Amino acid sequence: PADVETLGRSSWTLLHSIAATYPKTPTPSEQSDIKSFMRLFAKLYPCWTCAADFQQYIKKEDVRAGSRDEFGNWLCDAHNEVNKKLGKPTFDCSKWEERWRTGWKD
Numbered sequence: 001p002a003d004v005e006t007l008g009r010s011s012w013t014l015l016h017s018i019a020a021t022y023p024k025t026p027t028p029s030e031q032s033d034i035k036s037f038m039r040l041f042a043k044l045y046p047c048w049t050c051a052a053d054f055q056q057y058i059k060k061e062d063v064r065a066g067s068r069d070e071f072g073n074w075l076c077d078a079h080n081e082v083n084k085k086l087g088k089p090t091f092d093c094s095k096w097e098e099r100w101r102t103g104w105k106d
């Protein structure tokens with residue numbers, strides 16, 4: 001349905017933007033905050049079937065948050081998992097920062 005797609009696009013924009021501004025060298029407290037945030041996000045995400053699968057994913061693939069690069073790539077992998085499930089093309093994760101932080105060149 002359209003609202004699940006609109007919600008999804010907005011949510012990925014929020015999540016990847018958070019990754020783009022996540023510190024390059026996060027403190028232990030910042031690492032613990034982002035992990036708690038992702039777990040709660042997955043729990044409260046208002047598309048229940050999406051939320052159930054995303055919670056399972058986080059259980060299997062623990063949030064990596066040791067640096068901006070690590071978290072950005074973890075999130076890109078998580079997004080690709082959903083892309084695969086929905087039959088969408090996967091995204092080249094070497095380009096996540098160009099897409100979400102520095103901006104495309106063109």
Ligand code: FAD
Nearest residue numbers: 004005008009011012049050054076077079080082091096
């Ligand atoms: P989106 O997937 O919303 O992506 C937006 C933009 O992000 C793309 O245009 C591209 O530029 C960029 N992008 C794409 N892949 C990546 C990546 N791997 N890393 C970085 N950037 C990328 N929908 C369902 O129908 N069923 C579900 O179970 C489901 N689960 C979801 C779980 C979560 C946590 C979230 C946030 C969304 C979920 N969605 C689900 C929604 C779905 O992922 C899409 O957001 C929605 O289908 C709209 O897709 P889209 O083609 O506009 O692009």
